[in-house]
Amino acid sequence: MRTSLKPTQLFAAACLAAGVLASGCQGNRSEAPPVHIWHNMDFQNKLDPQEEYDFFFAIDCPEEAAKIAELKAKAVAHGHNPDHLPLPEKTCRGRAMRNAPAGTVARGHLKNDDHLYKGRGPDGRLVDELPKGIVLSEELLNRGEERYNIYCQPCHDYAGTGQGIATRRGGGFAVQPANFHEDKFRAMPLGHFYDVIVNGKGTMLPYAAQIVSVEDRWAIAAWVRTLQQSRTTVAMGGK
Amino acid sequence: MPAIFPRWTNKIPLAIAVLGPLVGAGVIFGVWYYWSPEFTDVGYRPEQPVSFSHKLHAGDMGLDCRYCHNTVEVAAKAAIPPTQTCMNCHSLVKTDSPKLKKVRDSYESGKPIPWVRVHQLPDYAFFDHRPHLAAGVGCSTCHGRIDQMTVVQMDQPLSMGWCLDCHRDPDNNLRPLDRITDMNWDPHSEEALAYNPNEDPERKRKVVPPEHCSGCHR
Structure with missing residues (x-):
């Protein structure tokens, strides 16, 4: 028996198929944010690190806030409701995370040990030994090697010759990174490498924000010294 | 006395028996497939x-x-990362690339780049x-x-x-x-x-x- 679909049935089937196809397959790429079918408490009235927060707009974006205030003042002067004003799109956002107020120190963050935190002795000169509490050990050097390979190797390369991958891509660096095996760096005290990590030097920006732990910075300094030693020829004295 | 229900209504129980499970299975499949985070x-x-x-x-x-x-x-x-992490290298590499203009602007103004989570x-x-x-x-x-x-x-x-x-x-x-x-x-x-x-x-x-x-x- 031959059957043929009526136009209405055909239409219904086409709608169904279109609906299914339009909703795509699992894993399809999309630039639209994920759909939350049940919101439940997915989005709560709290702030995550690094989120934006309009409450601090006036503090974080003083210029834009001043512009908006000016527009609103004009609207009021012309007898318009300032809340119904079409405002320009914000290019700057307030931040949820706040800096500590100027001149304050968080508990436990008073960095008054110059040797540990600045690599300098009481006379203000760079020190040539590890601070108290950081012991030269296999673990320290392993840690130093690991951290060096994460943060320093991209420019200074694994061996410390200043020819890392970043210096060989995209046209290269205008100024080459330091080669630790040059005599002037071999003569530097250990504190010098700590100081450069924290404050940067020349075209190198400070890494204090990336290598937060002081122990890690000293471990890297010790590893730099190890790299230098690895290329030192030691005369074997015979008896 | 004429019949209260027309003759085609005799088919309703059969239709429910056949279509009911099909629709049910379709709904279950739809929820399982389309409401899953694998899809959303x-x-x-x-x-x-x-x-x-x-x-x-x-x-x-x-x-x-x-x-x-x-x-x-x-x-x-x-x-x-903060913009400075980009500038560690990009203050020396591709310093005039138009793709990096927002990075340079952010570094100069101190205003963060609005990355999307x-x-x-x-x-x-x-x-x-x-x-x-x-x-x-x-x-x-x-x-x-x-x-x-x-x-x-x-x-x-x-x-x-x-x-x-x-x-x-x-x-x-x-x-x-x-x-x-x-x-x-x-x-x-x-x-x-x-x-x-x-x-x-x-x-x-x-x-x-x-x-x-x-x-x-x-």
């Missing part, structure tokens, strides 16, 4: 203000994940990167082959069932602690299959992922 979340790849390529930086150049996401081992969140859990799930890295869960286990993504997208559903799959069977999803950021780690390789976290001398703690509610929902 995986593949989300927002357009970022700067077209940063992880494929170039993490893949071709081999930068360690922690060069930029440096808080991941010590904090709950793997922080998005890709991975976001519900606010009642308290995920912490730190213990996961300490236990040897690799970056690519949850984030996929970031080193092959020009535009970062969600690779895994990050749903509760997906979390529990691993919490109930951690051994097959862990790796040696020094291979966490290794993007080439293949969970099906011989090396991975031979690895037993419970016999790893480098580990100081036994792996006991929580399966109770308050492990993640505080």
Whole structure:
């Protein structure tokens, strides 16, 4: 028996198929944010690190806030409701995370040990030994090697010759990174490498924000010294 | 007396008997397939203000994940890097590239680049990167082959069932602690299959992922 679909049935089937196809397959790429079918408490009235927060707009974006205030003042002067004003799109956002107020120190963050935190002795000169509490050990050097390979190797390369991958891509660096095996760096005290990590030097920006732990910075300094030693020829004295 | 119901109504019970289960099965399939985070979340790849390529930086150049996401081992969140991290190199490389204009502007003005968040859990799930890295869960286990993504997208559903799959069977999803950021780690390789976290001398703690509610929902 031959059957043929009526136009209405055909239409219904086409709608169904279109609906299914339009909703795509699992894993399809999309630039639209994920759909939350049940919101439940997915989005709560709290702030995550690094989120934006309009409450601090006036503090974080003083210029834009001043512009908006000016527009609103004009609207009021012309007898318009300032809340119904079409405002320009914000290019700057307030931040949820706040800096500590100027001149304050968080508990436990008073960095008054110059040797540990600045690599300098009481006379203000760079020190040539590890601070108290950081012991030269296999673990320290392993840690130093690991951290060096994460943060320093991209420019200074694994061996410390200043020819890392970043210096060989995209046209290269205008100024080459330091080669630790040059005599002037071999003569530097250990504190010098700590100081450069924290404050940067020349075209190198400070890494204090990336290598937060002081122990890690000293471990890297010790590893730099190890790299230098690895290329030192030691005369074997015979008896 | 004429019939109250026309003759075609005799077919209603049959239609319900046949179509009812079909519709029911269709609804169940639809919910299972289309309401799953596998469908709603995986593949989300927002357009970022700067077209940063992880494929170039993490893949071709081999930068360690922690060069930029440096808080991941010590904090709950793997922080998005500040603009200065970009400028570490880009104050010297590609200094006049128009693609990097927003980065340079941000560095000069001190205003952050408005990066768009890709991975976001519900606010009642308290995920912490730190213990996961300490236990040897690799970056690519949850984030996929970031080193092959020009535009970062969600690779895994990050749903509760997906979390529990691993919490109930951690051994097959862990790796040696020094291979966490290794993007080439293949969970099906011989090396991975031979690895037993419970016999790893480098580990100081036994792996006991929580399966109770308050492990993640505080």
